[in-house]
Amino acid sequence: MYEIVEGFLEAARLIVTLDADVMAIALRSITISLTATVLAGLVAVPLGAAIYFGTFPGRKSLINLIQTLYSLPTVVVGLLIFLFISRVGPFGFMRLLFTPTAMVIAQTVLVLPIMTGLTISALSGVDPVIRDTLRSLGATHLQFLANVMKEARFAILAAVAVGFGRAISEVGAAILVGGNIMASSFASSTRVLTTAISLETSMGNISESIALGILLLLIALAVNLVITTVQHR
Amino acid sequence: MVALLFICGCTGTTTDPVPDEKQQLRIATTTSLYDTKLLDHLTPIFEEQYNAEVLIISAGTGKALEYGQRGDVDVMMVHDRAREDTFLADGYGTNRRVFAYNYFVLVGPESDPAGVANMTPEAAFTAIREKGTAGDANVTFVSRGDASGTHSKEQAIWKAAGFNYTTEVKGSGDWYQEAGTGMGATLEMANEKEAYTLSDIGTYLAYKGDLDLVTIVDEGDILLNVYSAMQINPEKFPDINSTVAKDWVNFVISDDIQKEIASFGVDKYGQPLFYAAGDDWEKIGVTEAEVKDPIA
Numbered sequence: 175m176y177e178i179v180e181g182f183l184e185a186a187r188l189i190v191t192l193d194a195d196v197m198a199i200a201l202r203s204i205t206i207s208l209t210a211t212v213l214a215g216l217v218a219v220p221l222g223a224a225i226y227f228g229t230f231p232g233r234k235s236l237i238n239l240i241q242t243l244y245s246l247p248t249v250v251v252g253l254l255i256f257l258f259i260s261r262v263g264p265f266g267f268m269r270l271l272f273t274p275t276a277m278v279i280a281q282t283v284l285v286l287p288i289m290t291g292l293t294i295s296a297l298s299g300v301d302p303v304i305r306d307t308l309r310s311l312g313a314t315h316l317q318f319l320a321n322v323m324k325e326a327r328f329a330i331l332a333a334v335a336v337g338f339g340r341a342i343s344e345v346g347a348a349i350l351v352g353g354n355i356m357a358s359s360f361a362s363s364t365r366v367l368t369t370a371i372s373l374e375t376s377m378g379n380i381s382e383s384i385a386l387g388i389l390l391l392l393i394a395l396a397v398n399l400v401i402t403t404v405q406h407r
Numbered sequence: 408m409v410a411l412l413f414i415c416g417c418t419g420t421t422t423d424p425v426p427d428e429k430q431q432l433r434i435a436t437t438t439s440l441y442d443t444k445l446l447d448h449l450t451p452i453f454e455e456q457y458n459a460e461v462l463i464i465s466a467g468t469g470k471a472l473e474y475g476q477r478g479d480v481d482v483m484m485v486h487d488r489a490r491e492d493t494f495l496a497d498g499y500g501t502n503r504r505v506f507a508y509n510y511f512v513l514v515g516p517e518s519d520p521a522g523v524a525n526m527t528p529e530a531a532f533t534a535i536r537e538k539g540t541a542g543d544a545n546v547t548f549v550s551r552g553d554a555s556g557t558h559s560k561e562q563a564i565w566k567a568a569g570f571n572y573t574t575e576v577k578g579s580g581d582w583y584q585e586a587g588t589g590m591g592a593t594l595e596m597a598n599e600k601e602a603y604t605l606s607d608i609g610t611y612l613a614y615k616g617d618l619d620l621v622t623i624v625d626e627g628d629i630l631l632n633v634y635s636a637m638q639i640n641p642e643k644f645p646d647i648n649s650t651v652a653k654d655w656v657n658f659v660i661s662d663d664i665q666k667e668i669a670s671f672g673v674d675k676y677g678q679p680l681f682y683a684a685g686d687d688w689e690k691i692g693v694t695e696a697e698v699k700d701p702i703a
Binding site: 260261262263266267269271272353354355356357358359362376377378 | 429431433442450451454460461462463464465466477478479588589591592595614617644646
């Protein structure tokens with residue numbers, strides 16, 4: 175019990191005093207996961223829309239497949255990306271293994287399915303009356319698409335937020351392709367909140383782990399607040 | 408936007424030929440050198456002297472060998488003589504130098520439920536197994552179980568004690584548990600379970616403050632633990648950073664760094680975590696060239 179209380183006090187100190195190492199790790203987590211989220215969003219939202227509005231054989235099965243991939247295990251993504259970018263792998267010449275870029279790639283792949291799938295759900299959730307109205311008012315195909323997307327924008331934003339949440343909270347892929355490196359420069363290091371928690375706990379540094387865990391929760395809270403604020407505007 | 412800059416900023420760092428750009432050195436290391444913070448102590452010295460940036464992937468000898476074999480790192484720092492020999496013979500590694508040594512210790516709960524204190528390592532292992540397989544619930548052994556150098560040593564001790572590791576030890580009952588993780592984490596686990604485990608003395612001393620485990624057996628020739636550094640062979644992987652890799656290997660066997668290694672942790676733990684290999688090559692059974700001769 176004492177350990178937990180002490181851990182929380184020390185954690186509070188690390189956060190309040192803006193401990194340089196802890197802040198760098200938190201900032202790196204945000205940077206990497208945000209980059210992955212933006213990249214995945216640029217693909218997932220148009221892709222989701224294309225699948226939703228499209229009519230092609232196998233559409234239902236494709237949606238099923240995407241939904242199955244929601245629970246794509248992070249270590250499996252890590253393993254696949256590792257095999258592709260390791261020096262002897264097909265993209266080994268790019269020397270990406272153990273870089274933040276590798277982590278961005280892995281997290282992008284990881285969150286693509288859930289963001290695509292939730293975009294499809296977001297569009298499905300648009301009131302049918304709006305669709306009928308648009309059609310009856312003689313909207314062109316493009317106007318129709320634009321207006322349905324506009325109606326679904328908050329739900330799509332929520333899809334993106336869920337993707338970010340999955341990206342920043344995963345540890346399996348981050349450790350496999352990142353290597354949990356703490357280098358002297360920010361850009362070469364690959365230690366993020368989750369991998370740091372894993373390491374610090376295994377080294378018995380409980381207060382650091384708690385501090386990092388609190389930061390992870392604070393980031394999630396902040397993202398949630400931003401989205402709620404946007405949705406209420 | 409910041410995010411995009413970040414991506415662009417970090418992809419080209421290893422190949423960029425800009426002269427004042429720092430060379431990057433990737434080291435895959437056994438966890439003991441990392442968990443004891445020895446490498447954290449040495450890398451800033453190297454970085455300043457060679458204008459390089461050191462990236463350390465702490466993984467255990469088995470994984471380090473795997474990374475080396477795939478050409479994903481420039482240097483390996485490991486402690487498993489037999490597997491290193493194979494690695495060198497297969498042409499993946501080159502220029503091995505021995506830079507440090509210490510000893511393995513069998514640690515366990517102070518109550519020593521198997522009653523093996525001060526036995527030889529082989530006899531202690533035999534007794535632990537005997538009690539464990541007989542169903543004594545107080546006797547547990549936590550193995551690294553991760554193909555690390557320490558795991559290799561543990562298997563060697565089982566073999567020396569006359570057991571077939573795969574059939575007579577592994578999976579022979581709940582008394583034998585594989586952690587599948589690094590040395591520090593394994594010590595934490597053994598501590599929670601009040602179990603025996605084999606550890607290098609360095610990691611044990613570095614963690615001792617947080618542990619209730621005590622040294623049970625620390626004498627026996629088989630407990631010798633020899634650390635070496637080697638380059639990944641640039642003939643296999645031509646774009647490897649071989650110059651700075653060479654610098655690193657020469658750095659760890661240099662007189663100054665040998666002194667740093669020998670004195671590391673003495674102020675904090677009252678005894679060294681590692682011994683410098685420098686003048687003890689005879690004692691640890693390697694050639695003088697392997698501890699002294701810088702790579703040309």
